[in-house]
Amino acid sequence: MNGVLTTIVGTFVESWQELRVHRGRVVLSLVGVTIAVASLAVVVGFGALAEKATAALNEQYGGRPATFSLTASSSTGDAVADEDALFAEYRAAADRYDVRWTSEAMEGPRKVQFPDGVADVYTRTVDPDYAEMHRVRMASGAWFTEDDRGRLAPAVVVNRAFLERLGDPDIVTHPTVRLPGTPGSVAVVIGEYVTSEYDTEPSMYEMARSVASTGLTADPDMGISRSFEVWVPDHHAKQLAKRIASDAERASGGAVEVSADRMDAAGTVDGDPLGPLRYVIAAVSVLVLVLGGLGLLNVSLVSVRQRIREIGIRRGVGATAGRVFVAVLLENVLGTAVAGAVGVMLGAAVLSNGTVRSAITSGADVGGAPFPLEAALVGIGAAVAVGALAGLLPALVAVRVKVIDAIRY
Structure with missing residues (x-):
């Protein structure tokens, strides 16, 4: 049990250290992810607030169901x-x-x-x-x-x-x-x-x-x-x-x-009247998220190729293929998780603004937190998913590195 825990903690530490070493390239590659996550969080939060405001206004004039x-x-x-x-x-x-x-x-x-x-x-x-x-x-x-x-x-x-x-x-x-x-x-x-x-x-x-x-x-x-x-x-x-x-x-x-x-x-109302607008904005946010993920993928591939000698030495002193795979994958996941957290905070700052919130809700009392929880969860989840997808190919490349070739590199 202690060995497994040590391996997990060690993998996280290694991934975080690599992020610190290559923070310049990582930060630049994660700007697009941060903007995309912020946009996605705003979209989801906008939809949640608008839906609650519409329900509150409808109940004010038409009554509660039924x-x-x-x-x-x-x-x-x-x-x-x-x-x-x-x-x-x-x-x-x-x-x-x-x-x-x-x-x-x-x-x-x-x-x-x-x-x-x-x-x-x-x-x-x-x-x-x-x-x-x-x-x-x-x-x-x-x-x-x-x-x-x-x-x-x-x-x-x-x-x-x-x-x-x-x-x-x-x-x-x-x-x-x-x-x-x-x-x-x-x-x-x-x-x-x-x-x-x-x-x-x-x-x-x-x-x-x-x-x-x-x-x-x-x-x-x-x-x-x-x-x-x-x-x-x-x-x-x-x-x-x-x-x-x-x-x-x-x-x-x-x-x-x-x-x-x-x-x-x-x-009396069928479907979601705000659905088309939310779908359009969400599609744009997903597109920006994909572009940010492609930039992160490119940086990760370049980083892995520059670290071939390091990876070969680690394999030579006993690091397993699984350990190397998870470490490289976690570098991307941790990076995008941090970018996602920053994006969610930016989205929360936008939706928590009194003027913006009043414009969305038309002054209706929607209750709940200033920033919808589902928007935060979607933003973080999307960032982690992009990090996992962007880190999958570099992790596979790192695993396939031959020890003898890496040491000669």
């Missing part, structure tokens, strides 16, 4: 007579099937009195579960709770553009805003939710079935739509959503028709 929207229409073509009763049936049906996450969702313009005048603000009227279903993140303050339904001064959660138009007050001061209407009301801003830097128009959330939403009905002419959302397990999701819709239809006595449509991107 989210269904239940919408009703009268069997006679008229407006649904009693929407509140129908939505109560939705909730009862969801409870019957142990569906934990549900939310009413009505969206459209709502008049808000700002210091500079009245404006139509895009408003979503939702239940507290909506935040979990759509990954709503808070920048400050708090999201709705069930206790907020009974507020005499209704609660609203707004975006940064809304606060700036309101005069940029501090959330902790409980700023108020007037909502004109019949009747009008004065709402309290309880929180600010996170939005993209490109979201420059004021928008807000208000609580469903609260004072703020009293008298607010879905008016298609005003662009207001009302639906009921359910987040169900992805397994048999379609069947479960249709059961809830069918139960609500039966409870209405056949007066309405309820449809269940899947909202989340996982149920």
